[in-house]
Amino acid sequence: MIQNxxxxxxxxxxLFLSAKRRLIAAxxxxxxxxxxxGGFREGLRRAGNFVCVGHCExxxxxxxxxxxxxxxxxxxxxxxxxxxEPERMPDFDLLCAGFPCQAFSIAGKRExxxxxxxxxxxxxxxxxxxxxxxxxxxxxxxGLLSHDKGRTFCTILSTLSExxxxxxxxxxxxxxxxxxxxxxxxxxxxxxxxxxxxxVLPEPExxxxxxxxxxxxxxxxxxxxxxxxSCTLTSQAGGMGGKTGLYDVGVPIxxxxxxx
Numbered sequence: 001m002i003q004n005x006x007x008x009x010x011x012x013x014x015l016f017l018s019a020k021r022r023l024i025a026a027x028x029x030x031x032x033x034x035x036x037x038g039g040f041r042e043g044l045r046r047a048g049n050f051v052c053v054g055h056c057e058x059x060x061x062x063x064x065x066x067x068x069x070x071x072x073x074x075x076x077x078x079x080x081x082x083x084x085e086p087e088r089m090p091d092f093d094l095l096c097a098g099f100p101c102q103a104f105s106i107a108g109k110r111e112x113x114x115x116x117x118x119x120x121x122x123x124x125x126x127x128x129x130x131x132x133x134x135x136x137x138x139x140x141x142x143g144l145l146s147h148d149k150g151r152t153f154c155t156i157l158s159t160l161s162e163x164x165x166x167x168x169x170x171x172x173x174x175x176x177x178x179x180x181x182x183x184x185x186x187x188x189x190x191x192x193x194x195x196x197x198x199x200v201l202p203e204p205e206x207x208x209x210x211x212x213x214x215x216x217x218x219x220x221x222x223x224x225x226x227x228x229x230s231c232t233l234t235s236q237a238g239g240m241g242g243k244t245g246l247y248d249v250g251v252p253i254x255x256x257x258x259x260x
Contacts, residue, residue, distance in 0.1 A: 029053050030094035031133075033081060033124065037065045040096040040137070045070075053090045056081050081123040086130030095131070097124050098139040125159050128190075135196075138188040142171050145186060156188075165190035168200055176204040 032055035054076030
């Protein structure tokens with residue numbers, strides 16, 4: 001056990017020094033896990049000085065779009081996170097992972113770790129333990145925080161802490177970052193260097209804009225003006241009121257759901 005811990009420490013030191021050299025050169029290499037069509041990657045591309053070394057996505061249609069949007073020539077790829085062999089992956093400084101949210105969302109059955117999709121978090125932990133990147137950014141629905149009275153999130157934080165990472169988290173809303181849509185997500189940021197503490201997540205000003213509808217219609221056909229906010233990407237999800245068009249312009253979705 002002592003030898004294993006010493007080996008892990010030595011590897012962490014080597015990777016940290018390698019990451020530090022790349023930071024000095026103003027580039028950060030990242031791996032895009034559960035990549036979807038590339039939300040994380042596009043954000044890092046816009047930020048600049050980030051280089052993607054590979055991605056993983058099980059949905060063939062999402063992956064097809066990902067490859068159309070980004071130049072993936074020569075990058076490492078695996079379709080299923082559960083089959084990743086870390087020793088075959090390239091080294092990287094940052095792991096990005098918007099892990100599947102259906103198991104924790106209030107729009108679903110909220111089965112958590114009892115849902116196979118919910119257990120995919122432990123694939124993230126497995127990769128972090130093996131590759132020891134200096135940083136990670138995880139993303140999920142806010143329902144993750146309250147699932148099973150907070151026990152699920154406690155398990156996640158404990159797992160990341162046991163791996164040696166300092167962790168911060170915060171619920172951010174897309175409407176506060178110039179996007180004409182109210183969409184809350186919890187972001188979990190981890191780092192090995194304690195000097196990063198308190199300097200990671202932003203403190204945005206709240207955008208109080210209201211819904212502005214420019215075209216009426218049924219769900220999926222309704223159009224909102226970018227001068228206002230859309231309450232969601234689509235209301236064709238599961239849960240109570242899914243696929244029914246329960247809300248009107250200016251009335252919160254949850255309130256209309258209560259009213260039936």
